Amino acid sequence: MSEAFVLADLPEFFLRFLTLSLLSIGGAMATAPEMHRYLVREQGWLDESGFTTAVALAQAAPGPNVLFVPVLGYQVAGLVGAAAALVGILLPSTLLSLAVSRWGSRRRDTPAVRAFTSGLAPMTIGLLFVAGWVLALPFVREPDHRLGGIGLIALTIAVMLKTRLGPIWLILAGGLVGALGAV
Amino acid sequence: MPTDQDPIHTSSGSAPARPQSPADLFLTFTVLALQGFGGVLAVAQRELVDRKQWLTREEFIESYSLAQLLPGPNVVNLSLMLGDRFFGLRGALSALAGMLTMPLVIVIVLAAFYNQFAGHAAIAGALRGMGAVSAGLMIAMACRLLPTLRANPMGPLWCALFAGLAIALVAVLHLPLLWVVPMLGVAGWCVARIAIAAEERNR
Incomplete structure (x- = not known):
């Protein structure tokens, strides 16, 4: 079914990520199913575990989650693949974002743009609560990690709301406590 | 600091x-x-x-x-x-x-080094x-x-409604963001646009 990736595949590979970029509303993770279809099922350049590993690594490492895309590229075609995938997934969306935000900030005080910013703010804040809930869910679900996990989440919220401490100290403390097996 | x-x-x-x-x-x-x-x-x-x-x-x-x-x-x-x-x-x-x-x-x-540290407790x-x-x-x-x-011109009730709907649709009903964001976005824009127009009339 599949053939190994050759350099001649690179233009098509790059083009595919350029297209996916414009479909990645809500983040690059939204296009993960489509990348899976292309890289694993259609072309067979990656196996299932390679795909899952890329997503897990990007989530475990610091930085934006979009970095699972260059990891996929790296697994398919080394550093050239990583570069093609990253530039592909970011270039169109970057140009569009810059154009739209410049257009919007020039018209910042018009009723239409003010309606946009104030009309969307409640939804945005609601979605941030959901994002926090989704991150907390694994700790709520698993009895083994429930007590330590929820304790750490609650402590983090309290420190963030009551102090001006930088988040890195909490992240380091969380890592340390976790490595010792308390979470 | x-x-x-x-x-x-x-x-x-x-x-x-x-x-x-x-x-x-x-x-x-x-x-x-x-x-x-x-x-x-x-x-x-x-x-x-x-x-x-x-x-x-x-x-x-x-x-x-x-x-x-x-x-x-x-x-x-x-x-x-x-x-x-x-x-x-x-x-x-x-x-x-x-x-x-x-x-x-x-x-x-x-x-590149994944296999060497995977599975470490x-x-x-x-x-x-x-x-x-x-x-x-x-x-x-x-x-x-x-x-x-x-300070939102829509007032607290509409704000609570939109935030609550976003939470319910995504966290409870598990609808994809690709639908929820445009849907609530358009509705929010309309309500805010009317609120801003009313605000300007009263000024």
Whole structure:
């Protein structure tokens, strides 16, 4: 079914990520199913575990989650693949974002743009609560990690709301406590 | 770093501080990206709004509302917009490069050496601990942004309705964001547009 990736595949590979970029509303993770279809099922350049590993690594490492895309590229075609995938997934969306935000900030005080910013703010804040809930869910679900996990989440919220401490100290403390097996 | 100041100060109007140079932007975004285990957004809010005060909370929500609506990773769009706002294209690229360069190097190195550390219990534990902290950071950020809705022209009832609907549709009904964001976005825009028109008539 599949053939190994050759350099001649690179233009098509790059083009595919350029297209996916414009479909990645809500983040690059939204296009993960489509990348899976292309890289694993259609072309067979990656196996299932390679795909899952890329997503897990990007989530475990610091930085934006979009970095699972260059990891996929790296697994398919080394550093050239990583570069093609990253530039592909970011270039169109970057140009569009810059154009739209410049257009919007020039018209910042018009009723239409003010309606946009104030009309969307409640939804945005609601979605941030959901994002926090989704991150907390694994700790709520698993009895083994429930007590330590929820304790750490609650402590983090309290420190963030009551102090001006930088988040890195909490992240380091969380890592340390976790490595010792308390979470 | 002032610690005696009230951390929950209500910020409105324009932000009191700004980055000194594109290099300052690059460094700041590098530092905040490297703290982003399980998501950069909460760290970005903490560093840019609460600590550096380059943005008010209102400006942060505005930029993020737009960033999530556009294609592309939300925090990447956010960094582009903030960089652009201070130093134009140079600023946008500096912020973007800061957000991506070091994390990219790290994740590629991790991918190259993955098999040597996979399955180590202490590492899995550390990642779990950092995951719990990032969940807490996210929830705390949402709490801190909540008071910005006080000045919203739609009033508290509509705000509660839209925030509640977003939570119900995504967390309870598990509808894809691709539907929820445009749907609530259009509805929110219409309600806000009417509220703003009424506000201007009464002036």
